[in-house]
Structure formats: structure tokens, C-alpha cells
Amino acid sequence: MDTTFALSARGVHMEYRDRKSDTNLVAIDTMDLDVAPGEFVSLLGPSGCGKSTFLKIVNGLLQGTAGEIRLRSGRSGREDAMVFQDASLFPWYSVLDNVAYGLICAGVPRQEARRRSIPLINLVGLEGFAERYPYQLSGGMQQRANLARALAVDSEILLMDEPFASLDAQTREVMQAELLRIWNAAKKTVIFVTHQIDEAIFLSDRVVVMSARPGRILADIHIDLPRPRGLDVKRQQAFTGYADQIWHLLTSHGVSVEPTPDVA
Amino acid sequence: MSDGAAARDARLRGSLSQGVGYRTILPRVRRKRSPLGRWYRRNERAILGISGLASFFAFWQFGSMAGWIDPLFFSSPTDIVAAAIAEVQVPRFWDDVRYSLTEVTVGFLASFVLAVPLGLAIGWYRRVSFTFDPWLNFFNAIPRPALIPLVVLWVGLGIEMKIIIVFLGGFFSIILPTVEGVRTVEPQVLDVARSFRASSRRIFTSVVIPATVPFIATGVRLALGRLLIGVVVAELYAQTQGIGVLIGKSADSLQSDRMMFGILLFTLMGVITTEIAVRVERRLQRWRPNVNVEEGN
Ligand SMILES: Nc1ncnc2c1ncn2[C@@H]1O[C@H](COP(=O)(O)OP(=O)(O)O)[C@@H](O)[C@H]1O
Ligand SMILES: [Mg+2]
DSSP: OOSOOSEEEEEEEEEEEETTTTEEEEEEEEEEEEEOTTOEEEEEOOTTSSHHHHHHHHHTSSOOSEEEEEEOOOTTSOOEEEEOTTOOOOTTSOHHHHHHHHHHHTTOOHHHHHHHHHHHHHHTTOTTOTTOOGGGSOHHHHHHHHHHHHHHTOOSEEEEESTTTTSOHHHHHHHHHHHHHHHHHHTOEEEEEESOHHHHHHHOSEEEEEOSSSBOEEEEEEOOOOSSOOGGGGGSHHHHHHHHHHHHHHHHTTOOOOOOTTOO | OOHHHHHHHHHHHHHHHHHOOOOOOOOOOOOOOOHHHHHHHHTHHHHHHHHHHHHHHHHHHHHHHHTSSOHHHHOOHHHHHHHHHHHTTSHHHHHHHHHHHHHHHHHHHHHHHHHHHHHHHHHHOHHHHHHHHHHHHHHHHSOGGGGHHHHHHHHOSSHHHHHHHHHHHHHHHHHHHHHHHHHTSOHHHHHHHHHTTOOHHHHIIIIIHHHHHHHHHHHHHHHHHHHHHHHHHHHHHHOSSSHHHHHHHHHHTTOHHHHHHHHHHHHHHHHHHHHHHHHHHHHHTTTOHHHHHHHHO
């Protein structure tokens, strides 16, 4: 194994306690994962397979029942930052204060944190919206702010939990292309959770396919598509080949997958 | 095919073809209005509101002048104005006003200052909640006026008694929604704060308090209503000083005009305090879409 890694997970196992039935529910079954610095890795699996749980364990919001995870700390000393599903912006803060939040929590004085947040607001394409409140933004714009908030703490790894799942199909494609542009500019390691096959392939260097609950890794597929990628990549034969491969993998393991329009 | 069946089929065909028709939807034709009509449309709300009030007072005035409303019990608008003018020239009246205002202000501030932090703590810390929940439920179940004789026994008939009654009305109105507000903070937003390694103190100031402000505001508005009831009941009971006494004494001596003036004063107090509360609430909640829409109307 490479001695430099951004994330290295060994034997991560997670059981939730179900108080009503007094049983344990296995959410993640002994998972190993290595991610190299700067790599874009997608975790792809059906809903309920433990993707969010894995990210929360990496982020420290949850503690696993077994296993070990090692993370590299970035230039700022921060290892990871989470981009949440459904944006989850603080509704009472402006875009600027939302983006500055992580820095303020890290002890950066408020004015300084705001000053350092502005380039990120511009990077995600929210120039001129710094003073708006979340309710004044569209779903796509909220996700841009959500991304800027995670980027602001300048961590080594960006953990993204289905950030585009609630967007309409067109906005989602725009955001996918935008994410690749931003990833290229910010030079981050990304672990991107999704249940959409074409989204995973389009964005990633590697797609890690997970089974239905309890989540196990079924395959780790390298995506050899040239970068930078435009949305037209999705029409290429290599792309649809990957999509077919993953689709068959999932269905053969009893996971029902809606074939997306891009899957032939 | 029998004759009957053929006739039935013919009837069915007939009724079906009768059902076919078209409906034409036309654009709205804007009627031209006269300048007066336009002015009316623009100020309809104010015009209807004011004319309703005006007719009511006119009816009242003429009714009492004509004799089919007994001014002994119902007074009349002009009598009330006259009584008000006479009343504001009496120094004792201003003492009463000051007395009632002091009860309201001190009682409200005390209930706010105690109910908000305690409510936040009960909502947030499980152990504090386990400890205080039985007390909250017990005291909240007591109809407040029932406590007046007991409070009189402790502190006498002075202003302290009224402040305590006002305080009790305000305290429970504020604390219960505050607790509720903290308990309904979205777990996902708390996760965001924790994910960015916010300290417990910052989680409190950046998530719990802002999320609870709308609930506290609801509590405050409730409190203002309850609190004025407390003032009136306590003053009527003690009969020492305050606008409530003005109302009680006027009623005893059949001065219905003076009594109506006292009632109007309490009403005015209710309107003004609620208006202040609504304004503060809007300022604190610019981030909430529905509050801003209200403002735009
Ligand atoms: N707090 C919890 N308590 C009990 N079970 C949970 C909890 N959170 C998630 N689960 C269960 O664990 C499984 C994995 O959940 P999650 O990680 O959210 O899946 P995903 O993000 O892949 O959709 C699901 O079956 C879910 O019901
Ligand atoms: Mg999830």
C-alpha cells in the first residue's frame, strides 16, 4: 500500500441498537477503504446501506463499534469537513455567516473569518449573494453555499453526503460539472456518497460499490475517463460500459436499481 | 336484438352526444374604474374598518341620546371623552397609571428574565428536565387567580402581590413554549454544528437560541395577554391602587363613563405592548420567510 494516504479505514463495523426490539442492526459490515490524497472516490449503494453512517463515523459524529480510521490532516490541520444532504444551512445566518461558521468554530475572529469566506463564496458561484438568507436561495444555490461552508475550513478531505439528491435533474447536472471545476481549483480529496450510478461515474476516479444492508464493499472500480470531463462524457461508450457493469453488479446482488436515462 | 335494447342504445347514444360541448375560457376584462372607485379599491381595508367603528360609535351616541340605550349602564362616547378629560387632570389618576404600569413592567421583565434561561436549560439538559417537569406541570395546572388569596396572605395587598400574580401569568406562558422550542431543534442542524466542532457554548448561541426565538416570541405574546388579566384581577381583588381600582370604584358608584375609560386604558396597554412585541419579533426573525411576507402586506 502507498504510504501516503488521505484516508485509511480498516475493519470499520457499525451496529445500531434498536431499543424497541432489543436487537442490534448491522449498518456496516467490516469495511476497508483507502483513499489517496487528491483522489475523488464515490461510495455508491442503495438507500439504507450505511453510506451516511460511514461518513458520520469518518467525521466523528458517530463512533463505530469496531475498526480503525486514519485521516491525514491538511494544511489547516483539519482532516475533514462534511457537505450535508439537504444543504442544512443555518436558516438564521446569511450565506456569508454560514460559510464563515467552520472558521469561527475553529477560533478565527469573526471579521477575519468573513473576509476569508468571500473567495469561497465566489468560487462556488455565489458572488453577490453573501448577504442573502438561505430561504432566499434556490436548492442549487443552497448546495453551493453548503459546499463553500465545507471548503472554508480548508480540510484535507471533503465528505459529501448525497448533496445533489434533492435537486431536479438539470440542476443536478449543472452542479456535477460545477463540482468538478471546484474540485480542480481547490485540490481536495473527496469522498462522495450517492445512490446514482451515472453521477458516481461522471465525478469519480474510483467508484466503490456497496451492497444493501448490511453494507459491504462489492467492487472498487477505477474510472479511466479523461479529465477534464464535460457532460458529454456521459454519452461516450466507455461511460455507458461502466454504467452497465455497475448496474449488473448491483442487480445480481439483489439490489433493485432504477436504470437512469444514461444507462443503456 | 330486441326493440327494448335498441331503444336503450339509442337513448344512451343520445345522452352521450348531448354531453359533448365546449367551454371557452376568456381573459379577464379589466373594468375601467372612476377615480373615486380606484381610491376606494386602494383604501378598502381602512375605509370599511373605520366606517364600521364610526357607525358603531354613532349608533351608541344617538342611542343613548334618544333614550333607547340606558346611559347609566352603557354611558355614551361623548360622556366617556368628557370623563377622560376630567380624569387626566386628577393627580391620583396618574398615580394609578404609574402603579399599573409598574406592575406590568416589573412582572413581565421578571418572568422573561427567569423563564427564558430556565426554559432553555429544561429543554436542553435531560436531567434538568426530569427535575423540573413535575413542577412545571403542577403549577401550570393551577388557575392563577386561585393563588391570589394565598399570595395576599404572604405579602399583603401591596404592589408585591400584584407583581407576583403578573409574574406567574407571564412566567408559564413564556417557559412552556421555550422548552418546546429547544426540544424541537432539528437534529440535522445540530449535527452540522457538531461536525464543525462547535463548542457546547457555541452550539447554544448559534443553534439552540436562534431556533427557539420564534417560540419565545409566541410565549411573549401569550404572556402579554395573560399578564394584563393578572393585573386586572389582582387590582380588583385588592382594591388599593391602579387602573383596576378606577374601574372597580367607578362601577360601584355607577360612573359607567369613567369605568369605560379605565377599560379602554387597559385595552390600549394591550395593543401597545403587543405591537412592541411584534416589532421586536420581526427584527429578530428577518431570516424567516413568512415573517417577512407579513411585513410586506
Ligand atoms: N440512529 C440510528 N438508529 C438506528 N438505526 C439507524 C440509525 N441511523 C441509521 N440507521 C439504520 O442504519 C442503516 C444505514 O443508514 P444510513 O447510513 O443512513 O444509510 P444510507 O445513507 O446509505 O441511506 C439504515 O437501515 C438505517 O435505518
Ligand atoms: Mg444517507
